[in-house]
Amino acid sequence: MSAEHSAGTDFVRRWLDAHRAMFASGTAGPIWAQAETIYAAWAKAVEAGYEAHGARHGGPGASPFDPAGWLRPAGAGGMADLLRWLEGPDYADLFAEQRRAIRGTREWLAWLAAAEQMRAVLGQAWLEAFGRFAEALGTEGGPLGWQAIVELWQRLSGDALTALYATPAYLAAQRDLVSAETALRRALREQIETMAALFGLPTRTELDDVHASLHALRREVRGLRAASGPAPLRTGWPRRRERPR
Amino acid sequence: MSADHDSQQARAAASEWADILRRGARVASAMMAGASDRVAIGTTPKQTVWRDGKITLSRYEPLADSAPLGPMLILQGLFGRQTVTDLEPDRSLVRRLLAAGTDLWVIDWGNPSRADCCLDFADYALFSLGDALDQVIAETGRPVALMGICQGGVFALCQAALCPERVSGLALAVTPVDFHADLAGPEAQPGLLNTWARNLPPATIEAFLAEHGLVPGALTGALFQSLMPTRNAAKYGSDLLGIADDPAALATFLRMEAWLSDRPDHPAAAARQWLIELYQENRLVRGRFQLDGRRVALSAITCPILNIVAEQDHIVPPPCARALAGHTNSDDYRCLDVPTGHIGVFVSAKAQAIVAPAIADWLAAAVGDAAHGASLFGK
Numbered sequence: 001m002s003a004e005h006s007a008g009t010d011f012v013r014r015w016l017d018a019h020r021a022m023f024a025s026g027t028a029g030p031i032w033a034q035a036e037t038i039y040a041a042w043a044k045a046v047e048a049g050y051e052a053h054g055a056r057h058g059g060p061g062a063s064p065f066d067p068a069g070w071l072r073p074a075g076a077g078g079m080a081d082l083l084r085w086l087e088g089p090d091y092a093d094l095f096a097e098q099r100r101a102i103r104g105t106r107e108w109l110a111w112l113a114a115a116e117q118m119r120a121v122l123g124q125a126w127l128e129a130f131g132r133f134a135e136a137l138g139t140e141g142g143p144l145g146w147q148a149i150v151e152l153w154q155r156l157s158g159d160a161l162t163a164l165y166a167t168p169a170y171l172a173a174q175r176d177l178v179s180a181e182t183a184l185r186r187a188l189r190e191q192i193e194t195m196a197a198l199f200g201l202p203t204r205t206e207l208d209d210v211h212a213s214l215h216a217l218r219r220e221v222r223g224l225r226a227a228s229g230p231a232p233l234r235t236g237w238p239r240r241r242e243r244p245r
Numbered sequence: 246m247s248a249d250h251d252s253q254q255a256r257a258a259a260s261e262w263a264d265i266l267r268r269g270a271r272v273a274s275a276m277m278a279g280a281s282d283r284v285a286i287g288t289t290p291k292q293t294v295w296r297d298g299k300i301t302l303s304r305y306e307p308l309a310d311s312a313p314l315g316p317m318l319i320l321q322g323l324f325g326r327q328t329v330t331d332l333e334p335d336r337s338l339v340r341r342l343l344a345a346g347t348d349l350w351v352i353d354w355g356n357p358s359r360a361d362c363c364l365d366f367a368d369y370a371l372f373s374l375g376d377a378l379d380q381v382i383a384e385t386g387r388p389v390a391l392m393g394i395c396q397g398g399v400f401a402l403c404q405a406a407l408c409p410e411r412v413s414g415l416a417l418a419v420t421p422v423d424f425h426a427d428l429a430g431p432e433a434q435p436g437l438l439n440t441w442a443r444n445l446p447p448a449t450i451e452a453f454l455a456e457h458g459l460v461p462g463a464l465t466g467a468l469f470q471s472l473m474p475t476r477n478a479a480k481y482g483s484d485l486l487g488i489a490d491d492p493a494a495l496a497t498f499l500r501m502e503a504w505l506s507d508r509p510d511h512p513a514a515a516a517r518q519w520l521i522e523l524y525q526e527n528r529l530v531r532g533r534f535q536l537d538g539r540r541v542a543l544s545a546i547t548c549p550i551l552n553i554v555a556e557q558d559h560i561v562p563p564p565c566a567r568a569l570a571g572h573t574n575s576d577d578y579r580c581l582d583v584p585t586g587h588i589g590v591f592v593s594a595k596a597q598a599i600v601a602p603a604i605a606d607w608l609a610a611a612v613g614d615a616a617h618g619a620s621l622f623g624k
Contacts, residue, residue, distance in 0.1 A: 146261060150483050158475035165437055165471075171444045179449050185456045208362065208458065215363035219537075222372060 014038045100194065104187040107180070114180035118173045121164070129153075129160035268489035275495040284499040287328035289339050291351065295380045299355025302377040304384075308343040314608040315348035316385045317416070320374065322396020323511045324465055326504060327351055329591045330394070333500050336592050341601030347608060348385065352377050357512045362458040365514035367537040370400035371407060378404070378411040388413040390612050392604070395419050395561065395587075396519065399529065402569075403536055406545045414612040415546070416604050418553040419587050421561045422543075423530045423568030424523050436562035437472050442524035450520050454513040462508035472559050501592065530572055543569075549577035549611035553590060553600060560587040577611050 018034035087099070133156050137144075144152070164170050193203040295302040302318075319339070321327040330351075331339040342349055352374065357364065381389045390413050393401030398420025405412040427436040445453075454460070470477055488494035511519075518534075528534035534541045550573060554566045563582075570578055581603050585593045590600060 146265070147483055150479075154475040154479050154483075158473070161474035162437070165474075166435065166440055171440070174441065175445060175449065178445060178453060182449065182452045182456050186452070189456070207359075211360050212363050 014041050097194070100187070100191055104184075104191050107184040107187040111177075111180040111184045114173070114177045118177050121169050121173045122161075124169075125160045125164040126157065129157040132156045132160070265486060268486040271489040272485050272495070275489075275492065275499070284496070284503045286333065286500050286503050287326075287331045288334075289331050289337060289343070294384070295377060297373060297376060299357065299361070300373050300377070301353045301355065302380055303351050303353070305339060305343055305349040305351065307346075307348070308340065309346040311346055312348040313346050314342075314605060314613050315390060316350060316381050316387060317342070317347055317390040317392055317604075317608060318350040318352060318378065318381060319392045319394070320352045320397040320400060321354070321394045322398075322400065323354055323357065323369070323509060323515060324396060324462075325394075326507050326509070327353060327394070327397075328507070329504055329588060332504060332592050333497060336497065336594070336597060338591050338597075338601050338604075341597065342605060345601065345605035347605060350377075350381055350389075354509070356509050357459065358510065359458040362513040364512040365536075366400070366403065366518050369515060370403040371536045371539075374400055374404050375408055375411065378408075382411060390414040390416060390608060392416040392418065393420055394591075395421075398422075399523070402529070402543065402546065403534075403541050405548060406541045406543055407536065407539055409545065409548065412548055414549040414551070414608070416551040416553065416607065417566075417569070418590055418600075419555050419558055419561050419566060420552070420569070421523075421565040422572065423527065423565055424525075425527045426564040426568040427562040430564055432562075432564040432567075434562060434564075436559075436565065438468070438560055439524060439562065439565070441468075442520050445520075447521050447525065451517065454517050458513050460511040460513070460516045462510045465511065466505065466508045469560065530568065543572040544574050546573040547575055549607070550575045550579065551604065551607040551611070552578070552580045553603070554580060554582050555587050555590045556582050556584050557589070558587045579607060579611070 014034065014037055018038060021034055087102070090096075090099070133153055136152055136156065137149075189204060193205060196203045290306040291303040292306065293301050293303045319327055319330055321329070331337045334340060339349060339351075354369065354373075378389050388411055391401040391404065393399070393415065395418070398415075398417035399422075401412075401415055401417060402420070402422070405415055424439060424442075426432075427434060427439050485498065488498060522528045522534060526533070529541065529543065532540065532542055532544075550569070552566065552569050554563050555561070556563060558566070567580060570580065581599070583590050583596050583599055585596050590596050
């Protein structure tokens with residue numbers, strides 16, 4: 001925080017100094033030099049701010065600077081507030097269908113972004129694996145047979161991917177992808193169930209409710225049976241054949 | 246010199262490609278034939294003796310003159326099929342146990358669908374398993390040794406802790422008990438599956454399960470395969486070409502594929518407990534795991550235990566399985582390290598000579614008639 005703050009005040013001070021110098025001297029050379037210094041101070045301030053921000057926002061999409069988060073921003077503030085402002089307040093069922101459709105599209109785009117993020121993370125590992133593969137091919141003495149080449153590639157790419165799978169970047173992309181896929185499914189299901197309700201068709205939610213009721217009933221019957229004494233062995237099922245001797 | 250050399254190299258390359266094509270043709274031919282009954286798995290004869298909805302209990306027909314060992318009930322978890330214990334006659338834990346004289350039973354959880362989304366650990370580990378055990382006890386008049394595989398081992402532990410009178414012993418194979426044991430201790434090496442399960446916030450898991458109603462078997466299969474990312478490339482490439490001239494190896498390969506492709510969906514309620522309460526919160530070893538309102542206390546388990554651990558397990562890190570040692574009150578706890586991976590415990594040629602004899606010896610010595618069992622494998 002203090003480094004970020006001092007870099008920021010440094011930038012303002014240098015900017016004011018540059019203007020003072022311009023008016024005092026009327027020559028361009030010193031001003032240009034000052035401008036370069038200002039740019040360096042500005043870049044330092046932005047970098048410090050970005051790093052501080054990155055420490056506060058872990059995964060992809062969590063930061064307002066990350067496009068992955070623009071469609072489904074987490075929490076409050078930043079893009080989340082901006083989206084709420086753009087969409088406006090909910091007035092009962094006014095434009096409810098349109099809002100649902102917009103949400104569905106947004107979730108679809110967010111899922112595409114999350115999938116792209118995952119591809120980018122995986123792509124980096126493949127590139128590294130390919131680099132190591134090319135390097136290893138160059139250092140191997142003599143031509144290799146197809147089996148040796150395939151084994152070398154499998155080993156290097158396997159190592160690169162396995163190492164990647166435990167990295168924060170991969171884990172963040174994985175979290176985001178699962179979350180985006182689930183949100184997309186939910187948005188689409190809500191749209192479909194709205195249409196189904198219009199025509200009186202049973203919905204997934206209703207079926208799940210039926211299954212939950214059945215499950216609860218079975219548990220209750222089991223409890224009642226247990227309370228009424230030891231359950232008799234069930235009959236009517238095929239008994240085992242006589243064991244051959 | 247260089248023209249001759251180039252010509253020799255070209256001939257060698259052409260010959261190599263011709264060999265690849267020949268092997269590829271053989272593999273394709275075997276796969277076409279594999280569409281018939283050559284890839285049948287789980288073929289050891291058995292009789293279904295009880296059924297409850299999709300769940301069935303079967304008793305294997307004996308292969309020995311007498312069956313002095315057992316009864317023993319094999320139970321897999323919900324992520325894979327129990328047929329892995331009976332892949333083919335030469336790689337069959339079931340056949341070896343039957344040959345040793347075990348009265349062997351098996352429970353099949355069937356194919357759960359979205360209609361089963363509410364089934365949780367209590368339904369499987371306490372109620373259905375308990376009902377099945379009652380059937381075995383009624384037939385044999387004896388408590389039953391449970392052979393739990395992976396998640397099935399956790400089911401077996403829950404049953405043994407809550408209803409010890411039904412269970413004469415526990416043979417657990419590749420069973421996770423302390424789900425955080427990969428993070429601490431001398432063997433600490435974070436398991437990839439454990440890391441991924443801990444990575445997702447509980448709310449994300451809840452939302453995913455609510456939307457899907459189950460964990461699709463295809464997704465589970467893809468996750469397991471991605472733990473060894475380039476293994477598939479090798480398996481369907483160079484490995485397959487390498488066994489093209491070995492019909493028996495090809496048939497085994499196809500049977501393994503048949504097992505892998507038969508991966509059931511996992512009901513949401515049970516998956517929620519598995520991922521959040523066990524993988525994330527590690528409730529089993531913390532004494533906070535509850536089934537139907539009853540706390541599962543591992544310390545209540547006093548029966549003999551044989552804990553089979555795969556040394557190269559990439560799905561259940563060995564420390565997570567070995568951790569059982571310190572959590573029960575069994576006076577007879579044994580651990581068997583097998584130099585294979587998670588599935589290799591049941592299907593690898595190496596494990597065939599280790600696992601079944603160890604279980605039969607344990608059944609004889611710890612659970613049943615020690616004198617009879619000790620002679621089974623020439624000891």
